[in-house]
Each structure stands twice: as structure tokens, then as C-alpha cells.
Amino acid sequence: MWGFFLCLLPSLTLFLVSILLQMNWIRHLAESAVQRLGCFMWTLTCRLLKLPYTNVSGSTKEKTEVKLICKPTALASYLRKHWHALTQPPTRPQTDPHLQIITNLMWPTLEGAEMQGVRFTRDHILLHDGGIVALDWAVGLSHQDQIKRQHHPGGKVLGLHSSNPAIVILIPNALGRVTPHLLKLCHLTLKQGFYPVVFHRRGHGGCPLTTPRYQEFGNPSDLMQTVAYLRSHHPSSTLLAVSEGSGSGLLLSYLGECGSSSYLMAAACISPVFHGQLWFENEFPWLYHWLALMYRKFQINRYATSLSSVMDVANILRCKSLRDMEEFMFCTVTQQIHRTSDSKDHIKKGDSRIPLKPDWAGYWDRNEPLRDADEVAIPVLCLYSTDDPLSPPSSTLPETLFHNNPYFLLAQTEQGGHCGFMHKDECGNTTSWSHSAVLEYFQVTADFFGLEDKKGFKDVTAMGCSHGLRRSTSAVMSTRRSTLLRKDRPVLSSRRRQISTPSDTFTLEEEREDFTWNRSYTR
Incomplete structure (x- = not known):
């Protein structure tokens, strides 16, 4: 009989627990106990790993301030x-x-x-x-x-x-x-x-x-x-x-x-x-x-053969900090010579990066x-x-x-x-x-930016109405010619910042519109 009772004991225990969890106060108590146990285990883990510990027992619905x-x-x-x-x-x-x-x-x-x-x-x-x-x-x-x-x-x-x-x-x-x-x-x-x-x-x-x-x-x-x-x-x-x-x-x-x-x-x-x-x-x-150091060393070791001509790969792989690795990789005489030979490829002339x-x-x-x-x-x-x-x-x-x-x-x-x-x-x-x-x-x-562009367009339109018919006609013709020469540009970006090639040209309206944006943005 006792053997039969012991066989049914796990099932009876689970059945009793399921009934108790139907009660709200018991369910909240169990959730609180599990949360406290998790916080304790995480605190212990942080201390063993020597990580700065932060209290995680705050309310999950509390909002941080931005x-x-x-x-x-x-x-x-x-x-x-x-x-x-x-x-x-x-x-x-x-x-x-x-x-x-x-x-x-x-x-x-x-x-x-x-x-x-x-x-x-x-x-x-x-x-x-x-x-x-x-x-x-x-x-x-x-x-x-x-x-x-x-x-x-x-x-x-x-x-x-x-x-x-x-x-x-x-x-x-x-x-x-x-x-x-x-x-x-x-x-x-x-x-x-x-x-x-x-x-x-x-x-x-x-x-x-x-x-x-x-x-x-x-x-x-x-x-x-x-x-x-x-x-x-x-x-x-x-x-x-x-x-x-x-x-x-x-x-x-x-x-x-x-x-x-x-x-x-x-x-x-x-x-x-x-x-x-x-x-x-x-x-x-x-x-x-x-972890970051090991990942960085794995990258360098992957290309050790090709990098050996410009870096001391053996010493780099023996470094014990990211700072030492960065210094060994880029702050050597060999790297200085290599960087000088490649300086012509940089976009800015008279580059001060050397x-x-x-x-x-x-x-x-x-x-x-x-x-x-x-x-x-x-x-x-x-x-x-x-x-x-x-x-x-x-x-x-x-x-x-x-x-x-x-x-x-x-x-x-x-x-x-x-x-x-x-x-x-x-x-x-x-x-x-x-x-x-x-x-x-x-x-x-x-x-x-879209609102600023509309404001600039309205200002230019109002300014154009005050000029004579001859000036308005010439402005329209010049605008059409420049439109044919102008490349497509993103609608939502500043025109001045999207144009940097000599083939791209500004119209009078674009220059005034851009000025309006800068004045509005930095005021």
C-alpha cells in the first residue's frame, strides 16, 4: 500500500500545486519568490564573474526618463x-x-x-x-x-x-x-x-x-x-x-x-x-x-600571412589588452611607411592624418x-x-x-x-x-526638412511676384535649363548637402531655399 502511495505522491503534489496557484495571492507570492531567487542567483553570478552589480528588483513597469x-x-x-x-x-x-x-x-x-x-x-x-x-x-x-x-x-x-x-x-x-x-x-x-x-x-x-x-x-x-x-x-x-x-x-x-x-x-x-x-x-x-580581445586575435590570425609584411603579428597575438593590440597594429615604423605610401588614395588633399x-x-x-x-x-x-x-x-x-x-x-x-x-x-x-x-x-x-523646403518655396514665389514680367520669364527659362542639367536628388534631404560634383548646378530658387533652411535651422 505504501508503495502505491509513493507512486502517486508526485502526481498528487502537482495536482495540489495547480489548485493552489489558482488563488491570486498564492500565485503572486510564488512569482515574487521566483523573482527574488533569480535576483539572488544573478547577484551571485555577477560577483563570481567580478561584474559591476546593478539592482534588478525594480518594477518592470517603471519608466526611465529620457x-x-x-x-x-x-x-x-x-x-x-x-x-x-x-x-x-x-x-x-x-x-x-x-x-x-x-x-x-x-x-x-x-x-x-x-x-x-x-x-x-x-x-x-x-x-x-x-x-x-x-x-x-x-x-x-x-x-x-x-x-x-x-x-x-x-x-x-x-x-x-x-x-x-x-x-x-x-x-x-x-x-x-x-x-x-x-x-x-x-x-x-x-x-x-x-x-x-x-x-x-x-x-x-x-x-x-x-x-x-x-x-x-x-x-x-x-x-x-x-x-x-x-x-x-x-x-x-x-x-x-x-x-x-x-x-x-x-x-x-x-x-x-x-x-x-x-x-x-x-x-x-x-x-x-x-x-x-x-x-x-x-x-x-x-x-x-x-571576449573582445579573443575575437580580435581571431581576426588577425585569419590573415596572419598577408599582414606579416606590415605588422608584427606574433607580438600582436601575444597582447593582453585591446589597447596594446591597437598600438602594435598601427603605431609602428612599418605602419608609418605603409601609410605614407597609401596617402595618395585618401580623398582630402594635404591630408593631416599622417x-x-x-x-x-x-x-x-x-x-x-x-x-x-x-x-x-x-x-x-x-x-x-x-x-x-x-x-x-x-x-x-x-x-x-x-x-x-x-x-x-x-x-x-x-x-x-x-x-x-x-x-x-x-x-x-x-x-x-x-x-x-x-x-x-x-x-x-x-x-x-520638408516643411522648411515648403517655406523656402513660398518665400521664393512671393519674391518672384514682385519682379517684372521679363525677369520672371527669364527665371523660368533658366530654371528649366538647370532642371535638365540637374541630377535626381532625394526629396527629403537638403539640396546643398546632396550636391558636391561640378556637374550639379544650383538654381536661384534652390540657393534661396537652402539659405532659408540654414537660417531656420540654426536660429
């Missing part, structure tokens, strides 16, 4: 009124930044033509020096994702669903790894009607290394040629750019060196690195540093992301979280830049980690607040 730091301009005022991401900050399904880093950056991804429900096709671009970079175009989603459309909180469809959709250039982090965070951003970008393309530097993302040369942290020469290629092959599409983590060093360098000739309408940096030298010299948690000495300080004189910040000529949004464990302390943020430069905007949150910003939407699904915020920012910025 602080917009920028110079008061017409665009900033328009964003405060129409950018709903500021009024709907992310909730906290998992507040610990380490959890967000593990799920968004460190989680393994399957390589191939289809990742995270997105189908890719690759293009290779041959550069002036014989090097090759790769472009992964997102060309399709699953059938269910194609049916669903995400809408603007105000009722308007996000994105540019047209025959010439806006192209969003996605720049991975400095290691070149395609992370789950980047794939989710690519998925949402394609879902909302944009045309995303992932830029892979030479030797990154499976791109072959045809020249014994790696790109420096802030050398935008390859990106310049890539954007020029996209501009020439898609002249009627607006160009946008988004960078992930340390990939912002490349994007900010590009915007600074190109200035008003960047071809981009707007850009965004998620968890950006503003000070490259400080980021390499900063001591962040050993686990992340060790330092007097191949030392660590000289390397950052030509590679700091914000070295030419005063030359940036398009609006740049930076999303930053104060609990980011992979970035220097928030006290190092260049807040003066955001207060004085009308083109830089900083959206700062209290929770989000590094390239995380996870939250629960209205349907209870865990998504990334930063992804939807960036894409909505692009749409609102495009709407602002």
Missing part, C-alpha cells in the same frame, strides 16, 4: 513636439545592463544568407587601393512580417514606402561582428519601409582582405568611397546612417571629414564612443574585454571621432545610457558639444546598458526602444 540635451534650435523644438519616443520612454523588463549585453551583443548568431528572419545579399566594392569592402543588403522578410505594418503613434506609417525608399547604412561595432542587436535593427528598418544595408570594413564580416591593410579606428576613407558608390547608384534615394557602439567612431569621423559633402540627410549613434583614446584606455569588466611620429598620441590625433566635430553639417542623434558598463563614465560626456553645436543631439536614459534599451511594448513583447526611436527620429527629421 533627457534631450541639445542647443535650442528649430529642429530641436520640432523634435520635442513630434518625436513621440521622448514622451514614451522605455520600460524595464530587465534592468541589469549585463543581461542586455549578453542577449544583444554576445548571443551567437547564425551566419548565412538569412539571419533573424532577414534575407541578405552581398555586394563587394573594389576600392582605389585594391582593397575590398562588403555591403549586405537586406532584401526580404518572412511572410508574416511583410503583412504587418508598424504605425506612428500619431496614426502615420513610419518609413518611406515608395519606389525609392530611404537607404539606411548600418555600421557594426569596431570588431565588425554582426550582433543580434544589429540584426533586430535591420529587421525593424526593413519592416518599416526603409532599405537597410550593413557596411563591412575590409577583413570584417567575412569580407576578404585583398591588401595587407586594416582600417584604423577613425579612418573614414573606405566609408567615403562606399557612400559615394551608393549615391551614384541610387541618386533618388535618401541616405541615412546608424552606428552601433564603437562603430560610431567611424561614422562621426566620416561626418566630420566630409562636412557638407557627406551625402547623408541624418545620422544616429546608439551607445556611441565619443573619445576613442579614453575608450581604449578605460578599464571595463574583464569578461567583455577578454603624424610626425608613429606614436599613440599621434594615432589619436588623426583618429579621434570628434576631431572635426565643428565640420559636421547634418543632424546627429546620440542615444546614451548612464548605466553603460562598456563606456567611460558619464562625466566624460562632451555635453558642451551638444549645448553649443546645433547639429548634435543627445538622448540620455537611466537604463539601457550598451546597445540594449530593452522594454516592453503595449502588446507585452520585449523590443528595443532605441531601434524604434532612431527610425522615428529619421521620419520626424525628414518631415521637418
Whole structure:
């Protein structure tokens, strides 16, 4: 009899537990106990791994505050009124930044033509020096994702669903790894009607290394040629750019060196690195540093034979820090000679990227992301979280830049980690607040430019009515002639910033319209 009772004991226990869980107070008590046990286990894990511990016992429905730091301009005022991401900050399904880093950056991804429900096709671009970079175009989603459309909180469809959709250039982090965070951003970008393309530097993302040369942290020469290629092959599409983590060093360098000739309408940096030298010299948690170091060594070892002619690969593979690897790779006499011989391929003449000495300080004189910040000529949004464990302390943020430069905007949150910003939407699904915020920012910025263009057109029309018939007729004829000579331009971007070739000409109306935009934007 006792044997029969012992056999039924597990079933009776489960039956009793199921009955008790029907009671609300018991169910809440059990959920609280499980949550506390999970917090205790995670705290223990963080201490064993020597990771900075963050309390995760906060309410999952509590919202973080989004602080917009920028110079008061017409665009900033328009964003405060129409950018709903500021009024709907992310909730906290998992507040610990380490959890967000593990799920968004460190989680393994399957390589191939289809990742995270997105189908890719690759293009290779041959550069002036014989090097090759790769472009992964997102060309399709699953059938269910194609049916669903995400809408603007105000009722308007996000994105540019047209025959010439806006192209969003996605720049991975400095290691070149395609992370789950980047794939989710690519998925949402394609879902909302944009045309995303992932830029892979030479030797990154499976791109072959045809020249014994790696790109420096802030050398935008390859990106310049890539954007020029996209501009020439898609002249009627607006160009946008988004960078992930340390990939912002490349994007900010590009915007600074190109200035008003960047071809981009707007850009965004998620968890950006503003000070490259400080980021390499900063001591962040050993686990992340060790993983990044191993991944970097794996990349170098893959091309050890070809790189041995310009680098001391043996010493590089023995380095114990990312800082030492960066210095061994780019701050040697051999690299200085090689860089001097390749300087003719750089776009800017009289380039100041070649330092007097191949030392660590000289390397950052030509590679700091914000070295030419005063030359940036398009609006740049930076999303930053104060609990980011992979970035220097928030006290190092260049807040003066955001207060004085009308083109830089900083959206700062209290929770989000590094390239995380996870939250629960209205349907209870865990998504990334930063992804939807960036894409909505692009749409609102495009709407602002469209309104400014209409204002400029009305001003020019009113001015033309006050002139005589002869002057009006000649203006119309000149406009028609210039229209025939002018190339197609993106509708939602500033004409002055989209034209940089001698064959493109301005009409009188375009010049006045552009002046109106600049006056309105910087006032």
C-alpha cells in the first residue's frame, strides 16, 4: 500500500500545486519568490564573474526618463513636439545592463544568407587601393512580417514606402561582428519601409582582405568611397546612417571629414564612443574585454600571412589588452611607411592624418571621432545610457558639444546598458526602444526638412511676384535649363548637402531655399 502511495505522491503534489496557484495571492507570492531567487542567483553570478552589480528588483513597469540635451534650435523644438519616443520612454523588463549585453551583443548568431528572419545579399566594392569592402543588403522578410505594418503613434506609417525608399547604412561595432542587436535593427528598418544595408570594413564580416591593410579606428576613407558608390547608384534615394557602439567612431569621423559633402540627410549613434583614446584606455569588466580581445586575435590570425609584411603579428597575438593590440597594429615604423605610401588614395588633399611620429598620441590625433566635430553639417542623434558598463563614465560626456553645436543631439536614459534599451511594448513583447526611436527620429527629421523646403518655396514665389514680367520669364527659362542639367536628388534631404560634383548646378530658387533652411535651422 505504501508503495502505491509513493507512486502517486508526485502526481498528487502537482495536482495540489495547480489548485493552489489558482488563488491570486498564492500565485503572486510564488512569482515574487521566483523573482527574488533569480535576483539572488544573478547577484551571485555577477560577483563570481567580478561584474559591476546593478539592482534588478525594480518594477518592470517603471519608466526611465529620457533627457534631450541639445542647443535650442528649430529642429530641436520640432523634435520635442513630434518625436513621440521622448514622451514614451522605455520600460524595464530587465534592468541589469549585463543581461542586455549578453542577449544583444554576445548571443551567437547564425551566419548565412538569412539571419533573424532577414534575407541578405552581398555586394563587394573594389576600392582605389585594391582593397575590398562588403555591403549586405537586406532584401526580404518572412511572410508574416511583410503583412504587418508598424504605425506612428500619431496614426502615420513610419518609413518611406515608395519606389525609392530611404537607404539606411548600418555600421557594426569596431570588431565588425554582426550582433543580434544589429540584426533586430535591420529587421525593424526593413519592416518599416526603409532599405537597410550593413557596411563591412575590409577583413570584417567575412569580407576578404585583398591588401595587407586594416582600417584604423577613425579612418573614414573606405566609408567615403562606399557612400559615394551608393549615391551614384541610387541618386533618388535618401541616405541615412546608424552606428552601433564603437562603430560610431567611424561614422562621426566620416561626418566630420566630409562636412557638407557627406551625402547623408541624418545620422544616429546608439551607445556611441565619443573619445576613442579614453575608450581604449578605460578599464571595463574583464569578461567583455577578454571576449573582445579573443575575437580580435581571431581576426588577425585569419590573415596572419598577408599582414606579416606590415605588422608584427606574433607580438600582436601575444597582447593582453585591446589597447596594446591597437598600438602594435598601427603605431609602428612599418605602419608609418605603409601609410605614407597609401596617402595618395585618401580623398582630402594635404591630408593631416599622417603624424610626425608613429606614436599613440599621434594615432589619436588623426583618429579621434570628434576631431572635426565643428565640420559636421547634418543632424546627429546620440542615444546614451548612464548605466553603460562598456563606456567611460558619464562625466566624460562632451555635453558642451551638444549645448553649443546645433547639429548634435543627445538622448540620455537611466537604463539601457550598451546597445540594449530593452522594454516592453503595449502588446507585452520585449523590443528595443532605441531601434524604434532612431527610425522615428529619421521620419520626424525628414518631415521637418520638408516643411522648411515648403517655406523656402513660398518665400521664393512671393519674391518672384514682385519682379517684372521679363525677369520672371527669364527665371523660368533658366530654371528649366538647370532642371535638365540637374541630377535626381532625394526629396527629403537638403539640396546643398546632396550636391558636391561640378556637374550639379544650383538654381536661384534652390540657393534661396537652402539659405532659408540654414537660417531656420540654426536660429
